[in-house]
Amino acid sequence: MTFKGFIALKELLENGFHLTIDFVVIGRDSKIQNDYHKEIIKLCQKNNIKYYLRSDKYTLSSSYAIAISWRWIITLSNTKLIILHDSLLPKYRGFAPLVNCLINKEEYVGVTALFASENYDEGDIIIQERLKIQYPIKIKTAIELISNLYSEIVHKLFNLISSNEPIISQKQTEEEATYSLWRDEHDYFIDWSWDAKKIRRFVDAVGEPYDGAKSRIETEIVRIKQVEECRDLKIENRDNGKIILLRDEKPIVVCGTGLIKIIHADFLKNDKSIFPLEKFRLRFL
Numbered sequence: 001m002t003f004k005g006f007i008a009l010k011e012l013l014e015n016g017f018h019l020t021i022d023f024v025v026i027g028r029d030s031k032i033q034n035d036y037h038k039e040i041i042k043l044c045q046k047n048n049i050k051y052y053l054r055s056d057k058y059t060l061s062s063s064y065a066i067a068i069s070w071r072w073i074i075t076l077s078n079t080k081l082i083i084l085h086d087s088l089l090p091k092y093r094g095f096a097p098l099v100n101c102l103i104n105k106e107e108y109v110g111v112t113a114l115f116a117s118e119n120y121d122e123g124d125i126i127i128q129e130r131l132k133i134q135y136p137i138k139i140k141t142a143i144e145l146i147s148n149l150y151s152e153i154v155h156k157l158f159n160l161i162s163s164n165e166p167i168i169s170q171k172q173t174e175e176e177a178t179y180s181l182w183r184d185e186h187d188y189f190i191d192w193s194w195d196a197k198k199i200r201r202f203v204d205a206v207g208e209p210y211d212g213a214k215s216r217i218e219t220e221i222v223r224i225k226q227v228e229e230c231r232d233l234k235i236e237n238r239d240n241g242k243i244i245l246l247r248d249e250k251p252i253v254v255c256g257t258g259l260i261k262i263i264h265a266d267f268l269k270n271d272k273s274i275f276p277l278e279k280f281r282l283r284f285l
Contacts, residue, residue, distance in 0.1 A: 001027040002067035003209075004065075004147050005034040008068055008084075011089045014156055016110035020162045022062045024048040027070060032209040057219040064161055067116075068150065074116070081116035082121070082157065084150060084226035087180070088112060088130055093121035095182035098142060098202065105196065108132050109142060111149040113157060115169055122177075124169035127153050138204045188214045192241035192284060196229045196258025203227050214268065215241075216285040222274050226264035232257065241284040249276055252285055 009024065024044055029035040037053075044051040052058045054072070066082045067074060074081055087097035088110040101109050110130030117123035129149040133142065148280055160167050174271070188206055190199055192215050203213040212223040230252055238254060245252040253260045265274045 001029060001035060001037070001040075001071075002032070002149050003034075003036050003143060004084075005068040006039050007042055007147040008154045009040060011155055015047070015155060015158075017158045017162065018047060018049065020158055021049055022060075023052060023058065025052050025054060025056075025058065028074070029071070030068075031211065034209060064157075066154065066157065068154075082126065083114055083116050083121075084153060085112045085114065085121055086110075086146060088128055089114060089121060089125060090174065090177035092178060092180040094180040097180045098146065099139060099183065099205045099210070100143060100180045102137065102139060103201050105135060105201060106133075107196075109146060111146055111153055113153050114172075116238050122172065124171055126167055126169045127156055129153055134192045135206065136200060136204055136206055139210065140181045141210070185211075188212065190215050190224065190284070192253065193256040196232075196255040196260045199225050199255055199260050200229055216283055217274070220263050221268040222284075223268050223271075224262060224265045227260045227262055230259040230261050232259055239283075241283050243280060243284075246277075246280065251277060252281070 012021065024040065026037050027035075028037045041051060049098075059113065060076060060079050062079055064080050064082060065074065065076060066084065068084050070083075085097065086109075087093070087101065088108065089112040092101060098109060108130045110128060112125055113127040114121070114125050115123040129152050131145060131149065143218075157167070159165075188211055190202060192199070194202070203226070206213050207225060212225060214221055214223055216222070235244070235254060238257055240254055242254050243251040244254050244259065247261060251262050253262060266272060266283050267274060
């Protein structure tokens with residue numbers, strides 16, 4: 001699934017692993033702007049690789065299966081399942097690990113290849129690749145960067161598999177484990193009691209290809225796409241979410257600590273810009 005799956009498959013096909021691939025199973029995700037299922041199908045067709053959609057019936061008898069960006073349970077009998085996960089395990093086991101890494105301003109992000117286990121993301125680690133990132137960074141850029149790590153990892157795995165070499169793994173250190181929770185519609189809303197730096201990271205971390213950071217103005221939901229931090233002011237009886245100033249006709253909003261200037265925001269109902277604002281006395285909720 002997704003851009004990461006597309007890039008990983010492209011890497012394998014460009015490096016002569018056609019005969020090592022029995023077939024590809026393609027999933028779809030309607031919650032992201034482009035799930036890359038069409039691009040993956042075209043890649044398979046161009047290279048004469050057999051493929052199935054997730055809803056199709058198929059029988060898996062390969063020695064190994066590799067899951068990339070997969071969100072569903074895979075039941076296997078004699079096939080060993082290898083999962084690629086968007087964190088440096090054992091940290092950030094679970095859901096949306098890359099998003100949460102960026103919100104938390106982790107210095108390094110990475111990808112882990114591990115054997116599947118009964119409890120999610122607890123399996124033995126095979127390969128880890130990491131990279132250092134600079135903030136601010138948008139999630140789309142971070143996905144593109146770690147997709148290169150996916151390519152490196154699948155290349156190493158397929159070298160081992162095609163050479164019939166043993167795949168060596170090691171157990172995770174349970175004492176270092178942390179968990180990343182699943183995210184739903186509620187989790188896209190900005191908490192204006194956060195400090196301005198975290199709000200900017202949040203806006204960048206849940207943007208394209210995801211649904212984007214949200215807030216409310218009176219009865220309307222708005223999607224906030226781009227913000228920047230501003231120098232804080234001494235505010236008596238600080239009231240988070242209120243507009244304190246307009247600069248370049250863009251609102252400066254009070255945060256728990258610091259101020260945020262909203263550069264780009266649209267109404268959710270029609271994707272039209274919220275600018276120019278109809279009035280100054282507005283509160284983002």
